[in-house]
Amino acid sequence: MIHExxxxxxxxxxxTSLGLGRKIPSLQGTGDPFSxxxxxxxxxxxxxxxxxxxxxxxxxxxxxxLIHSGGKRVRxxxxxxxFLAFGxxxxxxxxxxxxxxxxxxxATLLHDDIIDGAETRRGKESAYKKFGLKSTLVTGxxxxxxxxxxxxxxxxxxxxxxxxxxxxxxxxxxxQGHFNRNRAVTLNDYIEIVRRKTASLxxxxxxxxxxxxxxxxxxxxxxxxxxLNMGIAFQMVDDILDVxxxxxxxxxxxxxxxxxxxxxxxxILALQAGENAVCEAFECSQPTEKQITAALNALRTGNxxxxxxxxxxxxxxxxxxxxxKFPPSLYRNGLKTLVQLIIDRDF
Amino acid sequence: MIHExxxxxxxxxxxTSLGLGRKIPSLQGTGDPFSxxxxxxxxxxxxxxxxxxxxxxxxxxxxxxLIHSGGKRVRxxxxxxxFLAFGxxxxxxxxxxxxxxxxxxxATLLHDDIIDGAETRRGKESAYKKFGLKSTLVTGxxxxxxxxxxxxxxxxxxxxxxxxxxxxxxxxxxxQGHFNRNRAVTLNDYIEIVRRKTASLxxxxxxxxxxxxxxxxxxxxxxxxxxLNMGIAFQMVDDILDVxxxxxxxxxxxxxxxxxxxxxxxxILALQAGENAVCEAFECSQPTEKQITAALNALRTGNxxxxxxxxxxxxxxxxxxxxxKFPPSLYRNGLKTLVQLIIDRDF
Numbered sequence: 001m002i003h004e005x006x007x008x009x010x011x012x013x014x015x016t017s018l019g020l021g022r023k024i025p026s027l028q029g030t031g032d033p034f035s036x037x038x039x040x041x042x043x044x045x046x047x048x049x050x051x052x053x054x055x056x057x058x059x060x061x062x063x064x065x066l067i068h069s070g071g072k073r074v075r076x077x078x079x080x081x082x083f084l085a086f087g088x089x090x091x092x093x094x095x096x097x098x099x100x101x102x103x104x105x106x107a108t109l110l111h112d113d114i115i116d117g118a119e120t121r122r123g124k125e126s127a128y129k130k131f132g133l134k135s136t137l138v139t140g141x142x143x144x145x146x147x148x149x150x151x152x153x154x155x156x157x158x159x160x161x162x163x164x165x166x167x168x169x170x171x172x173x174x175x176q177g178h179f180n181r182n183r184a185v186t187l188n189d190y191i192e193i194v195r196r197k198t199a200s201l202x203x204x205x206x207x208x209x210x211x212x213x214x215x216x217x218x219x220x221x222x223x224x225x226x227x228l229n230m231g232i233a234f235q236m237v238d239d240i241l242d243v244x245x246x247x248x249x250x251x252x253x254x255x256x257x258x259x260x261x262x263x264x265x266x267x268i269l270a271l272q273a274g275e276n277a278v279c280e281a282f283e284c285s286q287p288t289e290k291q292i293t294a295a296l297n298a299l300r301t302g303n304x305x306x307x308x309x310x311x312x313x314x315x316x317x318x319x320x321x322x323x324x325k326f327p328p329s330l331y332r333n334g335l336k337t338l339v340q341l342i343i344d345r346d347f
Numbered sequence: 348m349i350h351e352x353x354x355x356x357x358x359x360x361x362x363t364s365l366g367l368g369r370k371i372p373s374l375q376g377t378g379d380p381f382s383x384x385x386x387x388x389x390x391x392x393x394x395x396x397x398x399x400x401x402x403x404x405x406x407x408x409x410x411x412x413l414i415h416s417g418g419k420r421v422r423x424x425x426x427x428x429x430f431l432a433f434g435x436x437x438x439x440x441x442x443x444x445x446x447x448x449x450x451x452x453x454a455t456l457l458h459d460d461i462i463d464g465a466e467t468r469r470g471k472e473s474a475y476k477k478f479g480l481k482s483t484l485v486t487g488x489x490x491x492x493x494x495x496x497x498x499x500x501x502x503x504x505x506x507x508x509x510x511x512x513x514x515x516x517x518x519x520x521x522x523q524g525h526f527n528r529n530r531a532v533t534l535n536d537y538i539e540i541v542r543r544k545t546a547s548l549x550x551x552x553x554x555x556x557x558x559x560x561x562x563x564x565x566x567x568x569x570x571x572x573x574x575l576n577m578g579i580a581f582q583m584v585d586d587i588l589d590v591x592x593x594x595x596x597x598x599x600x601x602x603x604x605x606x607x608x609x610x611x612x613x614x615i616l617a618l619q620a621g622e623n624a625v626c627e628a629f630e631c632s633q634p635t636e637k638q639i640t641a642a643l644n645a646l647r648t649g650n651x652x653x654x655x656x657x658x659x660x661x662x663x664x665x666x667x668x669x670x671x672k673f674p675p676s677l678y679r680n681g682l683k684t685l686v687q688l689i690i691d692r693d694f
Contacts, residue, residue, distance in 0.1 A: 054514070056521040111488060115481045134462045137484065138520045141458060141491065145513040148495040152506030159499030166492040167401070173485045174403040 033081060033334035033341065034073070040080045040091045040098070041073055047099040051146045062131050062139040066106055069122040070251075075101040075201045077338065078230070082209030082223050085331035093212055097158060100150040101205045104162075107143035108169055110136050115173070116260045123251030158208055165204035172196025181261035181283055183271055190268050191232065198238075199231025206230075219326070226322035226335070229315045234342050236312035239264035241346065243299045249347040255292045258282060265311065266304040270295075275302055316343045380428065380681035380688065381420070387427045387438045387445070388420055394446040398493045409478050409486040413453055416469040417598075422448040422548045424685065425577070429556030429570050432678035440559055444505060447497040448552045451509075454490035455516055457483050462520070463607050470598025505555055512551035519543025528608035528630055530618055537615050538579065545585075546578025553577075566673065573669035573682070576662045581689050583659035586611035588693065590646045596694040602639045605629060612658065613651040617642075622649055663690045 034041065052063035076098035083094040113121055113128040114136055120126055128136045144166070151162040176193045179185040206227030210220045241250060242257050243266050257264040258281045270278035281287040281295035299305060319339050326332045381388065399410035423445035430441040460468055460475040461483055467473055475483045491513070498509040523540045526532040553574030557567045588597060589604050590613050604611040605628045617625035628634040628642035646652060666686050673679045 054518055056518045058521050058525075059517065107488075111484055114484060134524055135521065137458055137461060138517045138524075140488075141454075142514060142517040144488065144491055145510055145517065148499070149507065149510035149514075152495070152499050152510065153503055156500055160496065163492055163496035163499065167489060167496075170406065170485045170489040170492065171401060171403045174405055174482065177481055177485075178405075 031337070033338040034077055036331060036334040037077055037080045037084065040084075040095060041076060043091055043095040044073065044076045044080075044099050044102065047095055047150075048102060051099060051103060051150065052143070054142065058131075058135055059139050059142050062110075062127050062135055063106070063143055065127050065130065066109060066121065067102075069124060071102070071106070071122070073102060074234070074338075074342075075105055075205050078202055078227060078335070079205035079209045081331050081334045081338065082206040082227075083213045084209075085326050085329050085335060086210045086213035086215035086219065086223075087327075087329075088209065088213030094209060096150040096153055097162070097208055097212070098205070100147040100162060101201050103143045103147035103150070104166055104169070105201055107140045107147065108173075110140035110143065112173070114140075115177075116262075118256075118260075120252045154208075154212075157211065161204050161208060165200040168196040168200040172198075172200070176262060179263045181285065182263070183279065183283055185263040185268055185271070187268055187272075190263055190265060193263070194232050194235045195228065198235035199228050202231030202234065203227030222322050222325050226319050229319035229322065230339055230342065233312045233315035233319060233339070236265050236308060236315065237342060237345065239266055240305060240308050240312065242266075243296060244305060245346065251347075255296050258287060258292050258295050261285075265308045266299050269304040269307050270299055270302060273302065273304070275299075275304070278304075313343060316340075378684070380685040381424055383678060383681040384424055384427045384431065387431075387442060388423060390438055390442040391420065391423045391427075391446050391449065394442055394497075395449060398446060398450060398497065399490070401489065405478075405482060406486050406489050409457075409474050409482055410453070410490055412474050412477065413456060413468065414449075416471060418449070418453070418469070420449060421581070421685075421689075422452055422552050425549055425574060425682070426552035426556045428678050428681045428685065429553040429574075430560045431556075432673050432676050432682060433557045433560035433562035433566065433570075434674075434676075435556065435560030441556060443497040443500055444509070444555055444559070445552065447494040447509060448548050450490045450494035450497070451513055451516070452548055454487045454494065455520075457487035457490065459520070461487075462524075463609075465603075465607075467599045501555075501559075504558065508551050508555060508558075512547040515543040515547040519545075519547070523609060526610045528632065529610070530626065530630055532610040532615055532618070534615055534619075537610055537612060540610070541579050541582045542575065545582035546575050549578030549581065550574030569669050569672050573666050576666035576669065577686055577689065580659045580662040580666060580686070583612050583655060583662065584689060584692065586613055587652060587655050587659065589613075590643060590652060592693065598694075602643050605634060605639050605642050608632075612655045613646050616651040616654050617646055617649060620649065620651070622646075622651070625651075660690060663687075 048067055052060050052067060054060050079098040079101055080094055088094060109121065110127055112118070113126045114133055117128070118126045119129045127139065151159055172193050175189070176197060179189055179193070203224045204227070207220055207224040210223035215223065239257065242254055242264060245254055247253055257267060261282060267278060267282055271282065275298050277291070277294040277298040281291040284291060316339050320336060323332060323336050323339070395414055399407050399414060401407050426445040426448055427441055435441060456468065457474055459465070460473040461480055464475070465473045466476045474486065498506055519540050522536070523544060526536055526540070550571045551574070554567055554571040557570035562570065586604065589601055589611060592601055594600055604614060608629060614625060614629055618629065622645050624638070624641040624645040628638040631638060663686050667683060670679060670683050670686070
């Protein structure tokens with residue numbers, strides 16, 4: 001199971017619309033949701049660049065290596081869209097916390113790459129591989145700290161939610177570690193890992209956006225539910241792409257979850273179906289390339305991918321059900337399209 | 348250069364006075380400064396225990412392994428004493444931020460042990476050695492996050508100062524890494540590393556204490572200066588003890604700075620004096636025990652220790668000069684005695 005794959009289409013379309021003034025999407029429109037918030041996302045980019053400035057150039061360089069490597073900015077986009085969907089007006093009210101979400105995400109990626117010994121990330125050498133364990137570890141800390149500097153400007157509720165999201169991330173990492181190459185893992189364990197590890201920044205970002213826009217508490221809760229289901233669907237699609245994706249689009253080889261022994265959704269479904277090749281590669285502490293290839297073939301030809309796709313769609317549909325309860329707006333449409341994009345993506 | 352050595356005397360005397368109600372020290376008194384704040388330190392202990400509770404027992408266990416291993420709680424003590432010295436009254440106004448200082452300190456120790464590959468800490472197996480890299484890394488993150496949960500309850504000034512202190516810590520770690528086994532290191536580089544890496548939590552804790560007590564801004568600045576000089580003296584004494592200390596009191600072998608290639612004050616002074624055995628052990632990527640012993644002997648018999656002691660005393664005197672400008676109080680005396688204890692300790 002991985003956190004993310006490489007952005008191509010979404011990121012480039014977000015970029016092309018940056019700085020061109022806000023597009024006015026029609027109420028029926030299903031255009032690129034990133035373009036709806038291009039101005040705010042540009043402010044997030046500027047804030048990220050400012051945030052990683054340090055007396056120590058190496059910290060800035062290592063942070064920039066990952067931050068400026070084509071991240072999709074999905075978490076800031078969700079945060080900002082939720083804010084605007086509930087009538088939030090001033091970008092200055094949301095940009096800092098949207099930036100904090102991306103900083104936290106980046107910090108965890110740096111530390112995850114150490115934990116997984118990852119060699120590549122977003123199509124290039126990982127910071128861990130390029131700069132080594134020590135500097136990458138410290139840069140991760142630095143980004144966590146910067147995130148809290150931004151989050152700390154908000155009221156106690158936002159600070160608490162952000163801290164809770166981060167604590168969940170670490171608790172998800174521990175739970176995932178527990179089930180590393182561990183055949184005892186169940187679908188419920190998987191959902192719990194994903195709730196904590198991937199979905200936490202989605203549901204926290206969405207909830208904070210609604211809260212800061214002044215939404216009623218019942219709607220803030222609904223937004224949290226939306227973010228949770230969207231985040232779970234997002235991770236499930238990531239897991240599927242780790243089997244079915246293409247190296248050029250993913251920015252990394254397929255089969256990483258099998259290599260790392262991380263219990264992804266297709267792997268768990270195949271384990272439950274008693275798929276021998278998958279069991280063998282997953283449980284083996286150092287699977288050979290032959291074992292990985294055999295397991296990937298089994299995953300691709302069996303029912304695991306189909307089942308995983310159906311499961312991810314159910315979570316996406318739950319996210320869409322929540323969105324229906326939001327007041328009609330351009331940005332509600334943006335959120336809807338974002339869910340669709342997440343499900344339909346191939347990167 | 349290390350962060351801390353094992354507590355024995357101070358910690359045990361703090362413990363014996365815990366829960367017995369506040370001792371009323373005389374205005375001339377030079378009693379144990381930890382006993383002056385035993386009630387508040389007990390609240391810090393309780394808060395630490397609460398802070399490390401997690402859904403994941405392993406996070407709690409790893410955090411507890413280090414947090415309940417006899418730390419001196421110098422940073423919370425400085426924070427609380429500064430608060431009381433400027434007329435702060437309610438423990439509830441200071442305990443959370445004093446706890447945050449200890450949580451941040453503990454988080455950095457966990458990550459430092461990974462960076463240094465340390466096998467022991469406070470006289471027992473390090474968390475890194477006992478629980479492995481992955482879990483120790485994530486637990487460090489967890490403690491940083493918990494620290495910010497506590498710090499985030501305070502106003503923007505306190506949040507900013509705390510974030511600045513943490514950023515400084517990471518910048519100190521990077522600078523220290525740059526001068527690892529690097530003979531080009533100067534005394535100025537050393538002071539800059541120590542300002543960032545050790546002194547930051549001392550001067551921030553002290554400053555926050557004075558600020559939250561409502562001290563005038565000029566006195567808040569003076570308190571910061573006090574904390575800075577005290578923190579620098581503290582690290583210098585640690586560096587000296589790494590040469591002259593006893594394993595039973597230190598809780599770890601001497602010569603760790605030579606083994607790790609960290610530029611400590613005695614090492615830098617010996618390098619400048621062209622002490623061959625020290626140059627050899629410091630620059631060597633994997634010094635032998637014979638080289639370490641030769642270098643330690645050279646450090647012990649040359650002028651480095653004497654010079655280092657004189658230097659640490661100058662910083663301690665500067666700290667005492669600041670204290671003289673504080674309004675007379677029992678707690679001002681406590682701070683004075685704490686500086687003395689730091690200089691005179693052999694652990």
